[in-house]
Amino acid sequence: xxxxxxxxxxxxxxxxxxxxxxxxxxxxxxxxxxxxxxxxxxxxxxxxxxxxxxxxxxxxxxxxxxxxxxxxxxxxxxxxxxxxxxxxxxxxxxxxxxxxxxxxxxxxxxxxxxxxxxxxxxxxxxxxxxxxxxxxxxxxxxxxxxxxxxxxxxxxxxxxxxxxxxxxxxxxxxxxxxxxxxxxxxxxxxxxxxxxxxxxxxxxxxxxxxxxxxxxxxxxxxxxxxxxxxxxxxxxxxxxxxxxxxxxxxxxxxxxxxxxxxxxxxxxxxxxxxxxxxxxxxxxxxxxxxxxxxxxxxxxxxxxxxxxxxxxxxxxxxxxxxxxxxxxxxxxxxxxxxxxxxxxxxxxxxxxxxxxxxxxxxxxxxxxxxxxxxxxxxxxxxxxxxxxxxxxxxxxxxxxxxxxxxxxxxxxxxxxxxxxxxxxxxxxxxxxxxxxxxxxxxxxxxxxxxxxxxxxxxxxxxxxxxxxxxxxxxxxxxxxxxxxxxxxxxxxxxxxxxxxxxxxxxxxxxxxxxxxxxxxxxxxxxxxxxxxxxxxxxxxxxxxxxxxxxxxxxxxxxx
Numbered sequence: 001x002x003x004x005x006x007x008x009x010x011x012x013x014x015x016x017x018x019x020x021x022x023x024x025x026x027x028x029x030x031x032x033x034x035x036x037x038x039x040x041x042x043x044x045x046x047x048x049x050x051x052x053x054x055x056x057x058x059x060x061x062x063x064x065x066x067x068x069x070x071x072x073x074x075x076x077x078x079x080x081x082x083x084x085x086x087x088x089x090x091x092x093x094x095x096x097x098x099x100x101x102x103x104x105x106x107x108x109x110x111x112x113x114x115x116x117x118x119x120x121x122x123x124x125x126x127x128x129x130x131x132x133x134x135x136x137x138x139x140x141x142x143x144x145x146x147x148x149x150x151x152x153x154x155x156x157x158x159x160x161x162x163x164x165x166x167x168x169x170x171x172x173x174x175x176x177x178x179x180x181x182x183x184x185x186x187x188x189x190x191x192x193x194x195x196x197x198x199x200x201x202x203x204x205x206x207x208x209x210x211x212x213x214x215x216x217x218x219x220x221x222x223x224x225x226x227x228x229x230x231x232x233x234x235x236x237x238x239x240x241x242x243x244x245x246x247x248x249x250x251x252x253x254x255x256x257x258x259x260x261x262x263x264x265x266x267x268x269x270x271x272x273x274x275x276x277x278x279x280x281x282x283x284x285x286x287x288x289x290x291x292x293x294x295x296x297x298x299x300x301x302x303x304x305x306x307x308x309x310x311x312x313x314x315x316x317x318x319x320x321x322x323x324x325x326x327x328x329x330x331x332x333x334x335x336x337x338x339x340x341x342x343x344x345x346x347x348x349x350x351x352x353x354x355x356x357x358x359x360x361x362x363x364x365x366x367x368x369x370x371x372x373x374x375x376x377x378x379x380x381x382x383x384x385x386x387x388x389x390x391x392x393x394x395x396x397x398x399x400x401x402x403x404x405x406x407x408x409x410x411x412x413x414x415x416x417x418x419x420x421x422x423x424x425x426x427x428x429x430x431x432x433x434x435x436x437x438x439x440x441x442x443x444x445x446x447x448x449x450x451x452x453x454x455x456x457x458x459x460x461x462x463x464x465x466x467x468x469x470x471x472x473x474x475x476x477x478x479x480x481x482x483x484x485x486x487x488x489x490x491x492x493x494x495x496x497x498x499x500x501x502x503x504x505x506x507x508x509x510x511x512x513x514x515x516x517x518x519x520x521x522x523x524x525x526x527x528x529x530x531x532x533x534x535x536x537x538x539x540x541x542x543x544x545x546x547x548x549x550x551x552x553x554x555x556x557x558x559x
Contacts, residue, residue: 008129009129009133012129012130012133013115013133016111016133016134016136016137017108017111019137019384020107020108020111020137020140020141023107023141023388023391024100024103024104024107026391026392026393027096027099027100027103027104027392027393028097028100030393030401031096031097031402032095032096032401032402032403033401033402033403034096034392034393034401034402035392035393035396035397035399035400035401035402036099036146036392036396036402037143037146037392037396038396038399038400038405038497039273040145040147040274041145041146041147042402042405042406042433042435043433043435043448043496044433044435044448044449045146045147046090046095046099046435046439047406047435047436047438047439048079048435048438048449049086049087049090049091049095049098050090050095050438050439051066051068051069051079051438051439052066052079052087052090052091053087053090053091054068054441055067055068055076057076058082058087058091059082060076061076062076062077062232062233062236062237063075063076064076066078066079067423067443068438068441068442068443068444069438069443069444069447069449070444070445070447070449070452070456070485071426071443071445071456071519071520073452073453073455073456074447074449074452075237075241075451075452076233077233077234077236077237077241077451078449078451078452080186080233081230081231081232081233081234083183083229083230083231083232084149084183084184084186084230085105085149085183085184086098086102086147086149086184089101089102095402095406096402099146102146102149103146105149105184106144106149106150106153106154106184107140107141107153108140109150109153109154109157109184110136110139110140110142110144110150110153110154110156110157111136111137111139111140112136112157113136113153113154113155113156113157113158113159113160114135114136114139114140114156114157114355115132115133115136116156116157116160117156117157117159117160117163117356118131118132118135118136118356118359119132120160120163120164121160121163122305122356122359122360123359123360123363128359128363130377130380131359131362131363131376131377131380132359134377134380134381134383134384135355135358135359135362135380135383137384138355138380138383138384138387139153139156139351139355140153141384141387141388141390141391142276142277142278142351142387142390143276143278143387143390143392143395144274144275144276144351145189145273145274145275148185148186148189148190148274149184149185149186150181150184150185151185151186151189151190151191151348152189152190152275152348152351152352153351154181154184154185154190154191155190155191155194155349155351155352156352156355156356157177157181158177158178158181158191158194158223159194159352160177161173161174161175161177161178161219162174162178162198162216162219162220165215165216165219166201166202166205166213166215166216168215170215174219175219175222178219178222178223178226179223179226181223182223182226182227182229182230182231183230186231187227187231187234188231188234188345189345189348190345190348191223191227192345193345193346193348193349194348194349195220195223195224195227197346197349198220199220202216202217202220237451243453244453244454244455245451245452245453245454246449246450246451246452246453246454246457246482246483246485250450250480250481250482254324254326255321255324255325255326256325256326257325257327260321260322260324260325261321262321263320263321263324264314264317264318264320264321264322265317266321267317267320267321267347268313268314268317269284271350272320272347272350274348275347275348275350275351276390277350277351277354277355278383278386278387278390279354279358281386282379282382282383282386283354283355283357283358283361283383286358286361286362286365286379287310287313287357287358287361289361289365290306290360290361290362290364290365291306291310293364293365293368294306294307294364299364303360303364305360306357306360306361306364309353309356309357309360310357312353313350313353313354313357316346316347316349316350316353317347317350319344319346319347320344320346320347323342323343323344324344358383362376362379362380363376365379400499400550403548404548404549404550405436405550406436406439406440407436407440407546407548407549407550407551408439408440409546409548409549410544410545410546410548410549410551410553411436411437411440411442411553412440413544413546414525414544414553414555415440415441415442417541417542417544417555418523418555422441422442422443423443425443425520425522425523426443426444426445426519426520426521426522426523427442427443427444427445427521427522427523427524427525428444428445428446428463428487428516428521428523428524428525429444429446429486429487429524429525429526429527430487430489430492430506430524430525430526430527430528430530431492431495431496431497431498431504431526431527431528432496432497432498432525432526432527432551432553433448433496433497434446434447434448434486435447435448436551437525445460445516445519445520445521446460446485446486446487447485448483448484448485448486449483449485450481450482450483452485456485457482457485459515459519460485460519461478461479462512462515463487463511463512463513463515463516463519463521464478464487464488464489464511464512465512466510466511466512467488467489467490467509467510467511468488470490470510471488471490471493473493473494474488474490474493474494477494484496487511487524489506489509490508491504491506491507491508491509492504492506492528497527498527498528499527499550499551500527500545500549500550500551500552502527502528504528505528505529505530505531506526506528506529506530506531506532507531507532508532509530509532509533509535509536510536511536513536513537513538513558513559514537516558517558521558522557522558523541523555523556523557523558524538524555524556524558525553525554525555525556526553526554526556527551527552527553527554528554529554530554530556533556537558537559538556538557538558538559539556539557539559540554540555540556541555541556541557542555543555
């Protein structure tokens with residue numbers, strides 16, 4: 001019987017890995033011709049990895065800067081730790097090979113973690129093998145934020161290790177997991193919230209009279225200390241870097257109670273872009289049906305795990321939504337760190353909770369009769385099918401390919417036309433992301449980063465001051481956040497991707513070109529024509545087009 005079980009388990013896992021290989025295969029097959037996420041990916045992180053790798057400051061000191069961006073005002077620490085494997089993937093491999101490898105690594109360990117968690121702690125019996133495999137596969141297919149790596153998708157593996165330790169089943173494998181995960185995840189993008197949740201978990205055990213469980217507590221402290229080592233740059237910046245930065249301007253509490261209330265249910269039903277769980281079509285109805293069954297049959301005690309997870313899932317949605325409630329204002333004014341640190345990210349625990357909740361819900365349905373027994377397997381497979389359609393190549397098919405976006409051929413032509421060392425002049429961009437110019441080696445005054453000196457932000461603001469006065473939306477966006485330190489214009493608003501087929505023109509631009517030149521600015525790359533360029537002391541040098549690019553670049557020189 002055991003042999004049959006092992007054989008069945010191995011067959012299913014092998015089949016799951018084949019499907020996983022198919023899922024990531026477009027990245028390897030298409031390479032730069034693949035379609036991947038632009039927001040918080042192509043427009044930022046992928047370019048940052050390249051800039052960092054070419055800066056010579058990969059392992060630079062904590063007070064080092066990156067000269068290619070913001071005139072060297074951007075700290076090396078803003079690019080993250082060199083103790084993260086993703087940084088080295090992008091240092092050793094071309095962008096798309098590194099990206100494909102990172103996606104594969106993340107999804108493999110997401111599958112392994114969720115499968116082990118369900119198998120060892122939630123659905124332990126042999127009859128659940130197939131359900132565990134399908135749910136783990138669906139979880140590994142979720143469209144996570146790429147540069148987050150295992151920050152959310154690694155939580156099941158970490159929880160598996162912690163539960164083993166909590167239950168007294170300690171193995172070297174558990175501590176290996178707790179040691180290695182910090183090298184391929186981020187504490188601020190997931191594990192700070194997970195570890196504090198584990199701390200509360202330990203504390204509730206103590207309060208409920210289950211003892212102090214020092215081994216469990218030590219394991220939590222141990223993983224926190226490993227993060228302290230891997231994220232030493234973040235620790236240094238938090239403790240010792242007291243230079244006011246752009247995050248000091250961040251203001252988040254602006255929603256009314258009613259808007260926060262609506263956002264609670266929107267997040268509960270649809271999820272969030274950085275932690276997309278794709279749970280609306282299959283998982284949500286299954287959870288609600290299971291809830292109805294539990295309430296109808298008064299199975300509160302028997303299904304206490306389900307009830308706890310369901311309430312926690314909803315509570316995290318409410319926490320996320322009400323973090324932006326303007327009622328926080330008195331507290332944020334008194335305790336500034338409530339603005340500078342995004343505590344709303346506790347909702348990053350939801351992918352873990354939702355998929356475990358899905359498994360527990362299917363278990364409840366399984367015991368409702370023969371028809372439901374057959375249905376639960378179909379529902380698990382249905383979730384795999386649904387989430388597979390969220391493959392980047394499918395959902396971003398109407399976006400530019402990586403090659404079209406970064407337009408290396410076109411920007412090489414621009415570089416050759418300017419015919420000066422790129423270190424000798426500074427550029428800024430209108431209507432397209434600065435990351436594109438950075439990816440191609442240009443030194444930019446503008447960038448996308450939420451951790452840079454506030455003095456630089458104030459200096460840069462002088463260039464676009466009159467444009468901000470015209471448009472309240474971009475003024476609030478820049479002044480109360482400023483993560484996108486861009487050449488915003490009233491006529492373009494918060495749009496940064498005007499492709500070469502666009503008919504958009506800027507007719508009434510008002511830039512302070514003297515302030516631009518004072519910062520070393522010499523050229524502006526614009527993806528739209530500027531009709532009153534001469535009034536802004538700009539001369540159109542040349543227009544650049546390329547078949548391999550989605551941009552038409554108007555090269556303006558400041559005079």
